[in-house]
Amino acid sequence: MSSILIEVAAFTPSSALSAxxxxxxxxxxxxxYAEGGLSPSIGSVAYVREHLNIPxxxxxxxxxxxxxxxxxxxxxxxxxxxFYRQSGVNGVVLGILTEQGEINIEAxxxxxNAARPMSVxxxxxxxxxxxxxxxxxxxxxxxxxxxxxSGGKSxxxxxxxxxxxxxxxxxxxxxxxxxxxxxxxxxxxxxTQLGVKEIxxxxxxxxxxxxxxxxxxxxxxxxxxxxxxQWYECDAASIKAVKDICQ
Numbered sequence: 001m002s003s004i005l006i007e008v009a010a011f012t013p014s015s016a017l018s019a020x021x022x023x024x025x026x027x028x029x030x031x032x033y034a035e036g037g038l039s040p041s042i043g044s045v046a047y048v049r050e051h052l053n054i055p056x057x058x059x060x061x062x063x064x065x066x067x068x069x070x071x072x073x074x075x076x077x078x079x080x081x082x083f084y085r086q087s088g089v090n091g092v093v094l095g096i097l098t099e100q101g102e103i104n105i106e107a108x109x110x111x112x113n114a115a116r117p118m119s120v121x122x123x124x125x126x127x128x129x130x131x132x133x134x135x136x137x138x139x140x141x142x143x144x145x146x147x148x149x150s151g152g153k154s155x156x157x158x159x160x161x162x163x164x165x166x167x168x169x170x171x172x173x174x175x176x177x178x179x180x181x182x183x184x185x186x187x188x189x190x191x192t193q194l195g196v197k198e199i200x201x202x203x204x205x206x207x208x209x210x211x212x213x214x215x216x217x218x219x220x221x222x223x224x225x226x227x228x229x230q231w232y233e234c235d236a237a238s239i240k241a242v243k244d245i246c247q
Contacts, residue, residue: 007028012031016051016234022236028121030059037061061094127149129152148200157181182200201242204235
């Protein structure tokens with residue numbers, strides 16, 4: 001299992017550094033955990049690139065909600081991708097669907113072309129597709145390098161059956177990257193059953209705000225007061241525990 005690549009989703013610069021300390025082989029840099037992952041700030045990308053020498057793939061997602069983007073949003077995503085390409089980022093992570101739950105082929109091709117020579121991952125918007133195998137064929141045709149997926153379920157352990165089908169269908173044309181609910185407690189079973197060479201996890205832990213004063217009647221977060229004074233960071237020990245099993 002020594003050839004297993006571990007990608008870690010990091011939602012803050014500190015998390016990225018902790019993930020690398022724990023043995024991450026690649027970082028998926030995002031922001032907005034509570035929103036399901038959004039584009040990180042320019043400063044976060046610059047800081048992580050300055051401090052890490054492992055590949056960094058950056059989320060390109062301009063807003064919360066669905067993955068059906070209008071013209072202005074697609075233009076903004078393309079500009080973001082061009083900025084990352086010029087900044088020396090290793091890869092981008094994106095997902096664009098149609099109103100019918102299909103891959104937006106034209107838009108994905110456009111952004112893949114904008115991204116080259118960076119690597120392109122299609123994220124878990126894939127798990128909202130009406131026909132996963134057809135969607136996979138479309139992504140192969142678009143030139144996408146890998147698909148992050150939990151097999152259409154809430155977690156990888158629940159989606160193992162579909163993941164097996166996707167891996168068999170993909171062959172060598174595209175990489176299937178299982179992600180969602182992977183931990184030290186199940187990673188050996190997942191890798192053994194699927195035979196994959198890459199896995200994706202967050203290894204997250206709650207962090208409590210150091211503020212001694214809490215204006216409990218005023219919340220600045222739409223997700224509720226809890227995210228004003230607590231948030232998730234990567235736990236280096238959790239990443240290391242997975243790394244140790246994969247060696």
